[in-house]
Structures are given as C-alpha cells and as structure tokens.
Amino acid sequence: MHSRTYKKLVAKQFSPDFQLAIAIEEVPIPTPNSDEILIRNKFAGINAGFDTLLCQGTIPYVNLTPPFDLGVEAVGEVIAIGDTVPNFRVGDAVATTVRGGGYREYQVIPAHLAFKVSEAIPELLTLMPTGISALVALEQAGEMKSQETVLVTAAAGGTGHIAVQLAKLAGNQVIGTCSSEAKAQLLQELGCDRIINYHQEDLDSVLQQEYPKGINLVFDCVGGAVFNTCVEHLAVRGRLVVVGFISEYAKVPQIVSQPRIYHKLFWKAASVRAFLMPHYAEHMVAARDRLLNLFYTRKIRVAINPTPFHGIESIPIAVQYLLSGKNVGKVVVQFYR
Numbered sequence: 001m002h003s004r005t006y007k008k009l010v011a012k013q014f015s016p017d018f019q020l021a022i023a024i025e026e027v028p029i030p031t032p033n034s035d036e037i038l039i040r041n042k043f044a045g046i047n048a049g050f051d052t053l054l055c056q057g058t059i060p061y062v063n064l065t066p067p068f069d070l071g072v073e074a075v076g077e078v079i080a081i082g083d084t085v086p087n088f089r090v091g092d093a094v095a096t097t098v099r100g101g102g103y104r105e106y107q108v109i110p111a112h113l114a115f116k117v118s119e120a121i122p123e124l125l126t127l128m129p130t131g132i133s134a135l136v137a138l139e140q141a142g143e144m145k146s147q148e149t150v151l152v153t154a155a156a157g158g159t160g161h162i163a164v165q166l167a168k169l170a171g172n173q174v175i176g177t178c179s180s181e182a183k184a185q186l187l188q189e190l191g192c193d194r195i196i197n198y199h200q201e202d203l204d205s206v207l208q209q210e211y212p213k214g215i216n217l218v219f220d221c222v223g224g225a226v227f228n229t230c231v232e233h234l235a236v237r238g239r240l241v242v243v244g245f246i247s248e249y250a251k252v253p254q255i256v257s258q259p260r261i262y263h264k265l266f267w268k269a270a271s272v273r274a275f276l277m278p279h280y281a282e283h284m285v286a287a288r289d290r291l292l293n294l295f296y297t298r299k300i301r302v303a304i305n306p307t308p309f310h311g312i313e314s315i316p317i318a319v320q321y322l323l324s325g326k327n328v329g330k331v332v333v334q335f336y337r
C-alpha cells in the first residue's frame, strides 16, 4: 500500500537563481488512463545546467511558463497500468526520459514513452540520455574518426566520462581536462591518454607544447575561456563541438569584443558546431541500443558520483553541487531504497 500523495519539484517562477525559482509540491498520486502507466521513480539524473537555464527562461526551444515540472531521466518501477497497455506488468523496471518526469516521486506517462530494463539502476540514467548525447555529439556533430586527437572538457563529468570512453573505443588519442585528483584518477582508470588537471597545469601551455599539430576534435562542455583556448588549438580541418557552456550557466553571458571567429577558423578550414540532442532525435534509438550493449558487455564503464543525494529535498543541493564542479561522474538522486 502506498501513500496517496507524493512530492515533486516545480519551477514556480523564472529566476537566475535556481533555488529561488523552485518549490516542492505535494500532490495526489494519479491513476493512469487506459494507455498510460504509473511509475514510482527510484533514481533521477541531475542536469544542473539544463535545470538552471530552464528556470532562467533562456532555452529558446522550450516554451514553458511557470509553474512547470522539472527533471528528465528517471528509472523506477511500474506501479499501475492502464486498461489497454499490452506490454507492461506491475513490477517491471523502466527507464524514462520525459521532460518534467525526473524530479518527482511518481510519474504517469503514456506507456510508449517508457523503456523496459532489467533493473532500475542509476547507471542507466547516465546512458539515457547523457551517454546518448555524448555518442551522437561525437559521431554526428563532431564527425568522429579514428587515429585522431580528441579533447574532452569536463572529462570526468556525467557526459564527459562517456565521451572519453567512446573516443577511445573509436581508436583515438584522448585528452581530458578536470579539476581534481579524484577526477584524474577516474580518467586514468578509463584509459584517458593525457589528463590535464587545470589546477595543476595550464591547458593552453600543454596543448602548445605537446600537441603542435593541434586537436582534431574538441568535445567542449565548459565554454568561456576554455572554449577560446580550444579554438586556438584546433588542427587543420579540426572540429569543435559546443556540447554546453557550463562555466556561464549561472552568470550573465560575457560580452566579448574581438575579431569575428572566422579569422581563427578560416586559415585552418576548422569549424565550430553546436550540438543539441533534440535536433538529432532520429539518432536516439540506435545510440541508446549501442550504448546499452557497450555497458552490458562491459566495454564502457559508468561512473556515478559517490556523494549520495536522497529525496526531493536534496535536489536543489545536488544542482548546486554539480554547478560547483565537485562531482565525479553522473550526479543522481535516490527516492527510495
């Protein structure tokens, strides 16, 4: 028997400060319609960058007016099923990636949006959609090849540590940036060829001294000054994929005044491309299946941040934690044991 209400995190107003934008609400547990299933979320993935930008109201393709629900990926258990749902049973473990479906203890969704899995483990959150983004960004936006030099920024983060492994599996020399010994340790275990802890070494100097031919593919999650350095070090026909710009999410964008970027790119026939998962939606299913296969056959490893976050109340703390750059691997919140 479960309680008749549950808690969820809601954006009540737009604010540059995530903590000021959100509130916890207690609402009745819904009954699924005929084509829906009711899921009890066990774990949800924290996407602090996306959350912050959503609560600022600065994501152009998302047209939301507060109040709106938050969180995306979750894994959990099917609790109830609509009359016409053929392929789920109560007790099934499922993974979901519905916008607004993550930061809540229960969600009701059309059954076709749930994906049956063998067990509701947090590793799956890291693959769907975080790992999918890494794979599609590298291959489609970045046109990843073999035997090239690939640089991943925020390499020990949720997205970055999957990108590092995929670039290695494709047969590349991989450089990863990070900010601590614990992160460097993870990157070493994942086979990263050159780890740059930027609190100990200067990224620009390392690239200048050790990679005089430049970097063929940059997977940049950080933006700001790191983006500038990466553009400087692109190889001939190098590609830089803007996966995110987390260094600016909690700030007003920096106004820069300098010659247009084509002055940097043109002479090397290099390019800067941006990646946004919704614009590559047709690649999602194949990427998901490949990633799950790589995970289940132990060809890639999934790192979950060791600091535990429990319950809806911990989500604002987890968001702040991720934005402070302390995390090693994917940050997740657990709703029940």
Ligand SMILES: NC(=O)c1ccc[n+]([C@@H]2O[C@H](COP(=O)([O-])OP(=O)(O)OC[C@H]3O[C@@H](n4cnc5c(N)ncnc54)[C@H](OP(=O)(O)O)[C@@H]3O)[C@@H](O)[C@H]2O)c1
Pocket: 046, 047, 048, 049, 050, 130, 133, 153, 154, 155, 156, 157, 158, 159, 160, 177, 178, 179, 180, 183, 221, 222, 242, 243, 244, 245, 246, 247, 248, 275, 276, 277, 278, 322, 323, 324, 325, 326, 327, 328, 329, 330, 331
């Ligand atoms: N385009 C898409 O479709 C898509 C999809 C998923 C994620 N993303 C983007 O991918 C990036 C990583 O997201 P994630 O959720 O996986 O986070 P994450 O990488 O697990 O955590 C963020 C990491 O960024 C690094 N960082 C560097 N400079 C920072 C700064 N000034 N402030 C905060 N962090 C800084 C930190 O690692 P170090 O301290 O080691 O540098 C931190 O651990 C974000 O930019 C996110 O928006 C984009």
